[in-house]
Amino acid sequence: MKQIIQLIFCFSMSIWVTGPNAQVSFTQKLDSLHMLIGDQRNLILTCSDNIIGEEPFAILDTLSWFHIVDKGKWTTKDQGVERKIVFTVFDSGYFSIPPLGLFPAKDSVHALGNQLHIEVNYPSDSLNILRPIKSIEETESKFRYMYLIIIGLIFIAGMLFVLYQFFKADRVKPAVIQLAKEKKIWETCLQSLDELESKKLWQNQKVKEYYDELNLILRTYLSSGLKIHALENTSSEIIDFIQKEKPEINNWELLRDCFKESDLAKFANVLPSAERNEKWLTFSKEFILANKELSELILEETRVHWQALIGESMAAQFENPIETVPDELIQLYKNKNAGQLELLHHIIGRNQFQLPEDWIKWHEMHTGIFYRWQLTILNISKNKVAVVAIFLFILPFITLFLPFIAMISIWKKQDIFSRGIFGLSGNNKLVLRNRK
Numbered sequence: 001m002k003q004i005i006q007l008i009f010c011f012s013m014s015i016w017v018t019g020p021n022a023q024v025s026f027t028q029k030l031d032s033l034h035m036l037i038g039d040q041r042n043l044i045l046t047c048s049d050n051i052i053g054e055e056p057f058a059i060l061d062t063l064s065w066f067h068i069v070d071k072g073k074w075t076t077k078d079q080g081v082e083r084k085i086v087f088t089v090f091d092s093g094y095f096s097i098p099p100l101g102l103f104p105a106k107d108s109v110h111a112l113g114n115q116l117h118i119e120v121n122y123p124s125d126s127l128n129i130l131r132p133i134k135s136i137e138e139t140e141s142k143f144r145y146m147y148l149i150i151i152g153l154i155f156i157a158g159m160l161f162v163l164y165q166f167f168k169a170d171r172v173k174p175a176v177i178q179l180a181k182e183k184k185i186w187e188t189c190l191q192s193l194d195e196l197e198s199k200k201l202w203q204n205q206k207v208k209e210y211y212d213e214l215n216l217i218l219r220t221y222l223s224s225g226l227k228i229h230a231l232e233n234t235s236s237e238i239i240d241f242i243q244k245e246k247p248e249i250n251n252w253e254l255l256r257d258c259f260k261e262s263d264l265a266k267f268a269n270v271l272p273s274a275e276r277n278e279k280w281l282t283f284s285k286e287f288i289l290a291n292k293e294l295s296e297l298i299l300e301e302t303r304v305h306w307q308a309l310i311g312e313s314m315a316a317q318f319e320n321p322i323e324t325v326p327d328e329l330i331q332l333y334k335n336k337n338a339g340q341l342e343l344l345h346h347i348i349g350r351n352q353f354q355l356p357e358d359w360i361k362w363h364e365m366h367t368g369i370f371y372r373w374q375l376t377i378l379n380i381s382k383n384k385v386a387v388v389a390i391f392l393f394i395l396p397f398i399t400l401f402l403p404f405i406a407m408i409s410i411w412k413k414q415d416i417f418s419r420g421i422f423g424l425s426g427n428n429k430l431v432l433r434n435r436k
Helices: 002-011 055-060 124-128 144-168 187-199 207-225 233-243 250-268 274-290 292-302 306-309 325-330 357-365 368-377 384-400 403-414
Strands: 027-032 035-036 040-047 065-071 075-077 081-088 093-097 099-107 108-112 116-121 338-345 349-356 422-424 429-430
Touching: 002 274, 027 116, 081 124, 108 325, 144 384, 144 403, 187 207, 187 274, 207 250, 207 292, 233 250, 250 274, 274 292, 325 357, 338 357, 338 368, 338 422, 349 357, 349 422, 384 403
Parallel strands: 035 116
Antiparallel strands: 027 040, 040 081, 065 081, 075 081, 093 116, 099 108, 338 349, 422 429
16 A cells, blocks of 8 residues: 555656646656665756756755765756756655745745655664663784783782892801991092082172181081091181190191181181182091091091900900991080890891990881881791791782882982891891991
8 A cells, every 4th residue: 555655756856847828848856755864866857947956955955964975067958957966864754845836926936846755764774673772892902911911920029029128137247347437538528628619609799708618617527537626616716726735737837727717708708719719629638637647546546446445244245346436426425325236137036135225216217118017027926937927928918009109218218128237247246237
């Protein structure tokens, strides 16, 4: 029945329609009443005369769903003209094309042609088979297992590194036990003078800053190299002391002149000439070198070793009881009370020492997080097997957070692997670490 209706409809659209003007006839028809979205169909226009021109396109342009692919051309056919317009549609549904032939009548415009209807559908596959929406799935890479192996190896290397940090504990290699041999004070001061010269302070109108640093270097040498209380005394007090107590110091008269000119530049805003500025820097170097041997002799006579400072019994804990004590530890030795220092050999072995409390606090200030973790784990249980089991249990977690710990240590400028200032020799005796 449906096919019969469509045939009748097609027949009705193919008839000639005659308007008030009997001399003009016009028809419009489609080559098919059905199409799929995106397909192309023909709209065929036939007219008894070519006077219609481009009139149909003014109406077709108003149809938003109608997309012209090819306008075609008027061609002569039988006793009239014909034009095929190729079009497509991108929406589904039923659409209508109004009459396209417009001819003038009395005081009006007469429309010729039949209204056409076309049905547009989706392709049968898209319409009938509705598939569920799926999330994006990542395809397996052929290198996936390689990546997993690399990550696993990095993780294992991290655990071995952490285990090594715990295992080496406080043991110090014999080659490292040299920290009592610090750089000599005259070498340090000469290096400071070279650095001062490279800054070019007085050349950049920073005369006061130049003499501040020059004066401090000389006072440091007098204090640490010649054992004169120069850092807390005035220039005149220093010169008076040298004149009375240390006349063997070479060139102290020129030192007095250097101090005097430095004070004028610092406190009276006197600007010495460029030649004078150069002169005092050169003199400072010559003064340090001229008194180098005297400095070493004084330091040797005033040298303080463990035995002389803390007594035989406490000094016996050190690998070398007559080793020179660094100045920083001498200055810290104010509280005579002794405390207990605990150092570790291997992963869980402990060694205990009696040392001044101030030294123990100083040691703890220079210890990193790994050292503190190891002591904390050791204090959980006295059973060695249990302690080892705990170490193995927490090892992966420490390794996992190792990158974050490293970033925090860089930000805080801390050494997370530092073991303090004291270490263990091969004989389980106390030694000082080589601190740079």
